[in-house]
Structures are given as C-alpha cells and as structure tokens.
Amino acid sequence: MRDFLDISDLPEDSLSRVFVDTLETKAMFVALDHLMANPCTASNGCGVAVLGPARCGKTLLVKEYLRRCLRSDVSDRGDAPVERRPLKYLYVQLLPGTRLNTIPSHTLRALGHPAPSAGKHDTTQTDDVISMIVDGGYEMVIFDEVHHLTSSMTRSVRENGSHWLTHILDQTRCPMVLIGYSRFANILRENPFLGGRLVPATPLEAYRMSDxxxxxxxxxxxxxxxxxxxxxxxxxxxxxxxxxxxxxxxxxxxxxxxxxxxxxxxxxxxxxxxxxxxxxxxxxxxxxxxxxxxxxxxxxxxxxxxxxxxxxxxxxxxxxxxxx
Known part of the structure; x- marks a missing residue:
C-alpha cells in the first residue's frame, strides 16, 4: 500500500509540492499539536476534526503536519515550546456509501488484516480493529472523507457510525483526526459524545474576494x-x-x-x-x-x-x- 506521505512520483516542479503557511493552516497545526500533547484523559481519547469545503486543502494540511513531525520542524510555531517527532499513523479513506457495517472492514484493510471482511462488523471486526491499533503502537488514526457517513442515511444510522468512531477513540485512546466536508459538522452536533471528544479547531474555508x-x-x-x-x-x-x-x-x-x-x-x-x-x-x-x-x-x-x-x-x- 502506498505511503500516505509519499510524493516521490510527483515531478520536481509539481505545485502539489508547494505548501504555504497561512493563519488558517497555522491554527490547525496548533490544534494538532494540542491533540498530540494531550492525546487522552484517563478513559477517553481525543481527536481533531479538519473540516471544510471540497478541494480547500484539508488532507494536504494533515500530510504537511505529519511531514513536519518527521523533520521535527516547529518553525511555524514561532517561540512556542512545542515538540514534534515522527508519528506512527494509520490512514483510512472512507468510500462513498460507507455505512456502519463497512467502516470496520475498511479500517482492517488499511491495517493489513488478512481477512478484513470476516466476522460481524459490530463484534469480531471491531474487536480486531481495537487490538490491531493498540498492539501496533499507532499514535494517530486518520479517517479521511468522513462526510460519506452523511450520504442518504437515516439519522439513526449516522448516529451508529459516529458512535462507532467514539467507541474506537475511547477503547484505543489513540488520537484521531477526522477529515471531511463541512457537512460532517452536522454529525458532531447530533452526537455530543463524539463532538465532545474533539480539540477545538476552526473549519477551513474557501478564500473570498469580498473579505x-x-x-x-x-x-x-x-x-x-x-x-x-x-x-x-x-x-x-x-x-x-x-x-x-x-x-x-x-x-x-x-x-x-x-x-x-x-x-x-x-x-x-x-x-x-x-x-x-x-x-x-x-x-x-x-x-x-x-x-x-x-x-x-x-x-x-x-x-x-x-x-x-x-x-x-x-x-x-x-x-x-x-x-x-
């Protein structure tokens, strides 16, 4: 599986290699730093939601943060006493139409499980997800495109999906990053258990000429x-x-x-x-x-x-x- 951070196949002059620090990106880096500095309480894990409209650079921002951790680069934080180090992370991209009964298998596939679809999603698969994250020593779990949980689902199904994320967060106590479109905020409002686990982070926005x-x-x-x-x-x-x-x-x-x-x-x-x-x-x-x-x-x-x-x-x- 290709490394989430791999850019070796990009041309040297690719604009995708250019990252520009702005007040918005620096604020999100602060939220991620706070997450990693205080990843959990005695019983609950914590996370950050990186939300915003399509193609505004959400996933790129998380990748850049991880690259700076690899380089121990804290230049964007000025004089703030911050430590960054290489992190072992798990990246899971949720597909369109993702439902509660498919999130565990998507996650197990990303973890390299030999039979990700075997067993029941709410018991065997979920237990395997928790044990593989804990035993694997993961320090961050990233769920990308979490807005797919909102696609044509009943409220109860959406709640079950977000409760599953909360359960994984609490059982593993592994810092979680949720990347998705702005509409995922509706799920956080519907599920205070998940929303209450998140470090405050201002959603990204498209730039406007009128501002x-x-x-x-x-x-x-x-x-x-x-x-x-x-x-x-x-x-x-x-x-x-x-x-x-x-x-x-x-x-x-x-x-x-x-x-x-x-x-x-x-x-x-x-x-x-x-x-x-x-x-x-x-x-x-x-x-x-x-x-x-x-x-x-x-x-x-x-x-x-x-x-x-x-x-x-x-x-x-x-x-x-x-x-x-």
Whole structure:
C-alpha cells in the first residue's frame, strides 16, 4: 500500500509540492499539536476534526503536519515550546456509501488484516480493529472523507457510525483526526459524545474576494505558488486584478487553483511562453469549466470583473459540497 506521505512520483516542479503557511493552516497545526500533547484523559481519547469545503486543502494540511513531525520542524510555531517527532499513523479513506457495517472492514484493510471482511462488523471486526491499533503502537488514526457517513442515511444510522468512531477513540485512546466536508459538522452536533471528544479547531474555508484579509491571504498563496511554477519570467499572479480573476475562477480553493495553474503552465510551455499570460489563463479556465459547472462565466474573458461578480455572485460550489 502506498505511503500516505509519499510524493516521490510527483515531478520536481509539481505545485502539489508547494505548501504555504497561512493563519488558517497555522491554527490547525496548533490544534494538532494540542491533540498530540494531550492525546487522552484517563478513559477517553481525543481527536481533531479538519473540516471544510471540497478541494480547500484539508488532507494536504494533515500530510504537511505529519511531514513536519518527521523533520521535527516547529518553525511555524514561532517561540512556542512545542515538540514534534515522527508519528506512527494509520490512514483510512472512507468510500462513498460507507455505512456502519463497512467502516470496520475498511479500517482492517488499511491495517493489513488478512481477512478484513470476516466476522460481524459490530463484534469480531471491531474487536480486531481495537487490538490491531493498540498492539501496533499507532499514535494517530486518520479517517479521511468522513462526510460519506452523511450520504442518504437515516439519522439513526449516522448516529451508529459516529458512535462507532467514539467507541474506537475511547477503547484505543489513540488520537484521531477526522477529515471531511463541512457537512460532517452536522454529525458532531447530533452526537455530543463524539463532538465532545474533539480539540477545538476552526473549519477551513474557501478564500473570498469580498473579505479583505481572506483576499490578501490568497494573494500570498499565489506569490508562493508562482515561485513553484519555475518559469522564465514572472507572471505576477498576485497582482490585484489577476488574483481576483483567479480567485473567482477556482472559487478560492487551493486544490482547484493548483490544478488550474498546472494546466495553464502546460499551455504556456507548449507555446514556448516564458510566463502565464491572460490568454493561457483564460484557456485553462475554459477547459476546467466543463467540470466546474457552477462557474457561470470565465473571469479572464470579461472586461469588467466587478460587474460580472455583481451579476452572477462570488459563490462557487462543487456538486459534492451540497447536503446529502
């Protein structure tokens, strides 16, 4: 199974290798540091929920935290007395349609169990999960895409799924990280037992042009990503007008921004341009609009961006963001 942190197959100039520290990411790192410094009480385990809209960098943030633990890197914490060290972690990605009777087998498969589907989910499989986490010496368990628990389920089934997570957390007392879309917060509200185990962490949000601080942060991200483009001449992506058009294009989501800039860079290289021009950015956005159906106009093809935003709005949504 591929290592969760492995980036060896990424090109050296891949923008996915670039991570930009922001106030939001630093705040989430603080929550993760608190989790690892105080992982459990006498009888209850603790966790952190890393929530936010699709493609806003939630999983990337957790990966970066683990990489910094590998390097004992605490540079983002300033003068705070924090210790980071390599952690033995378990990564479990929940699939669409995940239900209570499939979470244990998904987890056992990630643990390398020889027969992950054998036995009953609420007895044998759950007991095996607990013993393998404890006996394996795991120091963090990560459940990614936990929002799949909300998909077309009755409230009782959702509660059973979240109670299972609470049970694993308490029996193993192994720090747990839950990564998912914002709508998973509904489960935490429905189940105070799980929500009450979590270290406070502010959900991530897409960057917005209408918020001055948010837009300024987005410009900083663009400046760092441009350094990762490794092109012959500056594209000045963080200039106010270009940054605004990029933000509207990708809905303020870093994951979509990286895809967009990667597409634009390839177009520029094919044409032997030394930087990203308005022409290639417009073409890259147009190609992405096929899948970004909620993008009502191409920001690089309008003269008056403010008028277009006023007409269509700044909001941007992907199909998977909505309630299920």
């Amino acid at each position: 001055r601080v948010s837009f300024a942060t987005f410009c900083i991200i663009l400046e760092d990503l441009e350094g990762g483009l490794k092109m012959g001449a500056p594209s000045k992506l963080h200039a106010a007008d270009t940054a605004a058009r990029l933000l509207i294009s990708c809905g303020g989501r870093v994951g979509l921004l990286v895809n967009l800039l990667t597409e634009a860079r390839q177009l520029a290289r094919d044409r032997r341009y030394s930087c990203l021009t308005t022409e290639v950015l417009a073409e890259a956005v147009e190609s992405k609009r096929l899948s970004w159906s909620s993008l009502k106009f191409n920001p690089f093809k309008v003269e008056d961006l403010a008028a277009s935003v006023e007409k269509y709005g700044e909001s941007f949504a992907l199909a998977e963001d909505g309630p299920r």
